Amino acid sequence: MKKRSVTAILVTGLIMVSTILTGCTGNKTTANQQPPASTQNQVVNVFTERHYETDKQLFEVFTKETGIKVNVIEGKADELIERMATEGIDSQADLFITADVGRLHRAKEKGLLQSTSSDIIVKNVPENLRDKDNQWYGLTVRARVLVYDKNKVTPAQFSTYEDLVQPKWKGKIVVRSSSNIYNQSLLASFIAINGEEQAKAWAQGIVDNMARAPKGNDRDQAKAVVAGEGEVAIMNTYYLGQMASSADPEEVKVAEKLGVFFPNQDTTGTHINVSGAGVTKASKNKENAIKLVEFLTSVKAQKEYASANYEYPVNEAVEASDLIKSWGEFKPQNINLTLLGENNKKAVEIFDQVGWK
Numbered sequence: 001m002k003k004r005s006v007t008a009i010l011v012t013g014l015i016m017v018s019t020i021l022t023g024c025t026g027n028k029t030t031a032n033q034q035p036p037a038s039t040q041n042q043v044v045n046v047f048t049e050r051h052y053e054t055d056k057q058l059f060e061v062f063t064k065e066t067g068i069k070v071n072v073i074e075g076k077a078d079e080l081i082e083r084m085a086t087e088g089i090d091s092q093a094d095l096f097i098t099a100d101v102g103r104l105h106r107a108k109e110k111g112l113l114q115s116t117s118s119d120i121i122v123k124n125v126p127e128n129l130r131d132k133d134n135q136w137y138g139l140t141v142r143a144r145v146l147v148y149d150k151n152k153v154t155p156a157q158f159s160t161y162e163d164l165v166q167p168k169w170k171g172k173i174v175v176r177s178s179s180n181i182y183n184q185s186l187l188a189s190f191i192a193i194n195g196e197e198q199a200k201a202w203a204q205g206i207v208d209n210m211a212r213a214p215k216g217n218d219r220d221q222a223k224a225v226v227a228g229e230g231e232v233a234i235m236n237t238y239y240l241g242q243m244a245s246s247a248d249p250e251e252v253k254v255a256e257k258l259g260v261f262f263p264n265q266d267t268t269g270t271h272i273n274v275s276g277a278g279v280t281k282a283s284k285n286k287e288n289a290i291k292l293v294e295f296l297t298s299v300k301a302q303k304e305y306a307s308a309n310y311e312y313p314v315n316e317a318v319e320a321s322d323l324i325k326s327w328g329e330f331k332p333q334n335i336n337l338t339l340l341g342e343n344n345k346k347a348v349e350i351f352d353q354v355g356w357k
């Protein structure tokens with residue numbers, strides 16, 4: 001990132017913080033609607049990369065139940081990390097939330113997070129979906145799958161991620177750019193499972209079979225498949241759910257045409273990732289931050305993530321939504337998600353070497 005943009009971000013950020021901390025954009029408490037005395041003026045400042053409506057609604061419910069005001073600052077994960085690193089112990093951030101484990105790991109490596117101990121969180125989040133030092137916890141699971149147009153392709157044509165490098169898929173694969181962390185974590189998982197050489201050969205094979213140079217986000221890949229620009233998209237499941245329930249009728253139409261295939265069911269499993277949260281080292285409201293994570297991993301909040309945002313719950317007491325269930329059960333990759341963070345740098349290097357834009 002260029003220096004100039006970092007400064008610009010910091011200035012914008014400072015304005016946002018002062019706006020939020022003066023209460024202009026936070027949750028308001030009216031005179032006749034006082035929170036419990038013990039929680040008056042209690043806040044938790046959340047730096048989040050997650051950009052979904054569900055999160056805002058969940059924060060509101062949390063405030064209603066606890067009286068703790070949630071101040072939200074949204075931004076790109078790397079920019080938020082940069083900012084927390086620059087601000088150091090003076091940072092206002094209490095809780096850092098990202099849409100990918102790679103960035104949680106980056107924050108941990110930079111010493112921006114702290115270990116916490118909460119029996120409730122540990123009970124809510126299975127061991128493989130949280131940091132081994134309890135510096136971050138998964139909030140939702142997402143699977144990166146193969147998506148196809150049901151009128152043009154049959155699921156029998158698919159088997160594994162590795163199969164996509166075969167000549168039969170030449171000019172047929174659409175996928176977003178390698179600067180995207182979801183792709184970086186996908187490749188990081190292959191480095192963990194198959195080793196660096198094979199991971200590199202896979203990335204090269206995908207580049208060779210791309211229908212077009214990578215562009216757009218995951219939804220754009222789905223649209224490209226329906227438009228006939230490619231036959232298979234590599235993308236995260238929940239975007240299909242979001243499109244199926246979209247206010248935009250065009251997105252609904254696209255979603256109706258698409259099928260989901262979970263690759264590697266007979267081998268190493270489908271790639272999963274988590275969005276997650278970690279309490280910051282600089283936190284001035286640590287107890288409130290822990291309370292928020294306890295709430296977000298609770299049955300109540302997990303049901304919201306599952307039904308409104310079509311993500312897989314981390315809490316095993318909660319079932320996936322009907323739409324998600326209609327795609328069928330699947331076997332996920334069996335690796336500790338910490339490896340996605342540890343292999344991130346290597347993945348980025350490989351993408352550069354093979355020319356995955």
Ligand code: FE
Pocket residue numbers: 099236
């Ligand atoms: Fe996303």
